[in-house]
Amino acid sequence: MDKVYVEGMEFYGYHGVFAxxxxxxxxxxxxxxxxxxxxxxxxxxxxxxTINYADLYHICRDVVEGKPVKLVETLAETITAKVLETFPNVSECKVKVIKPDPPIPGHYQSVAIEMTRTRQ
Structure with missing residues (x-):
């Protein structure tokens, strides 16, 4: 299957478990x-x-810069669902949400969730 990639997008959001x-x-x-x-x-x-890269970018931006959630998993789930809902020709969507410098003890570059959802 062919793939369209949009990588390295950065957004500012208010998500997390900690206040x-x-x-x-x-x-x-x-x-x-x-x-x-x-x-x-x-x-x-x-x-x-095909699908427009800018449309994929806007979906990701709207989710990450939108309503705060606790889990990065929720961001990934919401993005994949919106992509599959918006583009009926997409059979599978994979998203990786990376949280640089997480507020947890220790030395971490980042934590991330990668999620793949397939059209049923």
Missing amino acids: EENKLGQRFKVDLSASLDLSEAGKTDNIDA
Whole structure:
């Protein structure tokens, strides 16, 4: 299956279990891939036969910069669901939500959740 990738997106959100995270906010990074048949787009050079990268970016931005949630898992689930709902030609969506510098003891570069959802 062909894939469209949008990687390295960065947003500022107010998600987390700790009250400080909800008050101060923090950066989140998102990588996304969407699986779909791109053969017609490749043969016809027609944008309507694919999906627009900007639309995928806006879905991720709206979720991460939107209503605060406690879990990074909730962000990933919401993004994959919105991509599958918005684009009927996408058969699978994989998203990785990265939380740089998490507020937990120890030395961490980041923590992340990667989630894959397939159209039923």
